[in-house]
Amino acid sequence: MNSKYLSLYGDIVSKIEEGTFPTNSKLPSESSFMEEYDISRDTVRKSLQLLEQNGYIHKIKGKGSFVLDFSKFNFPVAGLISYKEMVEKLNLHSKTIIHKLELETPDSNMAKLLDLTDDGKVWRVFRIRQINGKKIILDKDYFKSEFVSNLTKEICEDSIYGYIEKELGLQIGFSNKEITVEPCSEEDKQLLDIEDFDMVAVVKSTVHLIDGSLFQYSESRHRPDKFKFTDFARRTW
Amino acid sequence: MNSKYLSLYGDIVSKIEEGTFPTNSKLPSESSFMEEYDISRDTVRKSLQLLEQNGYIHKIKGKGSFVLDFSKFNFPVAGLISYKEMVEKLNLHSKTIIHKLELETPDSNMAKLLDLTDDGKVWRVFRIRQINGKKIILDKDYFKSEFVSNLTKEICEDSIYGYIEKELGLQIGFSNKEITVEPCSEEDKQLLDIEDFDMVAVVKSTVHLIDGSLFQYSESRHRPDKFKFTDFARRTW
DNA sequence: TAGTGGTCTAGACCACCGT
DNA sequence: CGGTGGTCTAGACCACTAT
Numbered sequence: 001m002n003s004k005y006l007s008l009y010g011d012i013v014s015k016i017e018e019g020t021f022p023t024n025s026k027l028p029s030e031s032s033f034m035e036e037y038d039i040s041r042d043t044v045r046k047s048l049q050l051l052e053q054n055g056y057i058h059k060i061k062g063k064g065s066f067v068l069d070f071s072k073f074n075f076p077v078a079g080l081i082s083y084k085e086m087v088e089k090l091n092l093h094s095k096t097i098i099h100k101l102e103l104e105t106p107d108s109n110m111a112k113l114l115d116l117t118d119d120g121k122v123w124r125v126f127r128i129r130q131i132n133g134k135k136i137i138l139d140k141d142y143f144k145s146e147f148v149s150n151l152t153k154e155i156c157e158d159s160i161y162g163y164i165e166k167e168l169g170l171q172i173g174f175s176n177k178e179i180t181v182e183p184c185s186e187e188d189k190q191l192l193d194i195e196d197f198d199m200v201a202v203v204k205s206t207v208h209l210i211d212g213s214l215f216q217y218s219e220s221r222h223r224p225d226k227f228k229f230t231d232f233a234r235r236t237w
Numbered sequence: 238m239n240s241k242y243l244s245l246y247g248d249i250v251s252k253i254e255e256g257t258f259p260t261n262s263k264l265p266s267e268s269s270f271m272e273e274y275d276i277s278r279d280t281v282r283k284s285l286q287l288l289e290q291n292g293y294i295h296k297i298k299g300k301g302s303f304v305l306d307f308s309k310f311n312f313p314v315a316g317l318i319s320y321k322e323m324v325e326k327l328n329l330h331s332k333t334i335i336h337k338l339e340l341e342t343p344d345s346n347m348a349k350l351l352d353l354t355d356d357g358k359v360w361r362v363f364r365i366r367q368i369n370g371k372k373i374i375l376d377k378d379y380f381k382s383e384f385v386s387n388l389t390k391e392i393c394e395d396s397i398y399g400y401i402e403k404e405l406g407l408q409i410g411f412s413n414k415e416i417t418v419e420p421c422s423e424e425d426k427q428l429l430d431i432e433d434f435d436m437v438a439v440v441k442s443t444v445h446l447i448d449g450s451l452f453q454y455s456e457s458r459h460r461p462d463k464f465k466f467t468d469f470a471r472r473t474w
Numbered sequence: 475t476a477g478t479g480g481t482c483t484a485g486a487c488c489a490c491c492g493t
Numbered sequence: 494c495g496g497t498g499g500t501c502t503a504g505a506c507c508a509c510t511a512t
Contacts, residue, residue, distance in 0.1 A: 003482090005481080029498085030498070031497085039482080039483090042481095043483080048498095058449050059497095059498065060447075060497090061490050062498065064491095066449060176469055177468040178465060178466070178467045179464075179466040179468070181418055181438050199461055201418050201438075208295075210297075211297055227418055230414065232411065232413055234410065242500080266478060277501060278502090278503085278504095279501070280500080280501060282480090285479095296478095296480095297479080298479050298480065299477080299479065299509035299510035299511080300509080301477090301478060
């Protein structure tokens with residue numbers, strides 16, 4: 001993780017977030033980054049490309065690179081981020097309640113979702129996320145035991161992703177997400193402070209490791225009034 | 238739009254979509270693309286990077302590039318795509334009803350959303366999208382008249398984006414989206430076949446041109462049972 | 475060991491923007 | 494015109510995977 005372009009990327013992100021490079025201002029040119037960091041132009045361009053991809057800046061031919069307004073879409077559920085990272089970033093008062101934690105043989109539906117052909121087992125983890133005293137989110141996660149052999153209540157209360165990445169040394173690669181709005185199930189009503197709502201926002205996703213292998217399926221059910229998802233998109237040709 | 242890397246990108250996309258490069262198969266190596274197209278390695282890498290960004294392939298160091306399973310997330314609302322493009326891609330039976338089309342002075346709220354300081358005018362376009370005979374989506378679009386001076390019923394029924402890009406020669410650059418779930422408004426109930434639902438899925442977005450200027454705000458209100466949004470995300474460091 | 479993708483360089487030419 | 498970003502090249506070295 002110590003490549004030159006990533007460290008330049010990190011520096012620029014910090015400077016944008018702390019205001020050294022303010023919103024709408026022009027970033028230093030590629031050539032000035034070349035001099036300042038004593039690296040080649042291509043390496044600078046790689047950093048800027050990452051910044052552009054992630055919505056930090058916008059480049060205009062002949063003019064320069066400009067810092068985009070982040071405040072308009074600063075909610076980081078877009079992309080791949082864990083609940084714990086989100087809570088920390090947003091400074092939320094939150095509590096996680098472990099409702100279920102068991103290693104089981106998956107039913108045929110789950111076996112299909114996780115591409116399980118043999119008789120592998122699956123960890124089923126149900127967690128309730130309480131924010132400001134209200135039970136708002138029900139997270140239902142399923143992990144292949146082939147990758148995650150052991151899970152404890154402590155790990156689930158802290159951060160499963162942290163455990164997977166730091167302890168097990170697995171690297172998360174990419175995920176597919178699908179957002180829908182569904183009627184409340186009985187389970188939702190029992191486990192969440194659902195009030196009078198009769199629908200929930202549902203985020204279903206499959207998560208893959210960096211070598212492409214599918215290792216998790218999850219379903220995150222949100223009380224509709226507390227749900228927000230943001231996305232940054234570029235037109236591709 | 239005729240760069241070498243884009244044309245290689247297009248070729249590979251076609252071959253993936255028509256099955257010449259099947260799901261989960263290994264793509265030819267970078268060096269074989271170099272030979273076949275007689276281009277440098279960096280140019281090949283640029284194409285592959287675009288493919289990876291858009292979720293077509295996944296690269297693994299030491300092994301190769303692999304075609305991802307597209308069928309799992311083939312709904313292209315993610316990213317920037319117009320309603321017309323979507324309908325065509327999915328072969329939907331659809332009809333657009335123009336409910337409102339007027340050039341007006343924006344109220345203070347809209348002026349703020351569109352970053353309007355002077356006394357510029359705004360096109361307000363409300364369209365109802367009917368799919369398989371049911372009114373499912375209410376699209377409320379606001380365009381700065383500074384960029385779009387004239388709009389007609391015909392243009393709105395066809396594709397405003399098509400008009401903007403092809404006739405006006407403006408290039409769409411990027412957008413911020415926010416998805417929430419809100420209670421039905423009276424307007425929703427009147428204009429849509431809302432049935433018994435009392436909530437709608439709402440996608441709010443601002444759209445910028447390639448030079449960074451903000452030119453559109455829009456709010457798309459969907460009957461909740463017909464709403465689906467998909468997203469492909471990579472872990473970035 | 476051979477093949478693959480990942481990082482980095484130095485240099486070239488082009489297109490676009492402002493003065 | 495000088496400054497900016499966009500494309501492309503040829504070559505280098507490295508890290509990882511397979512056999």
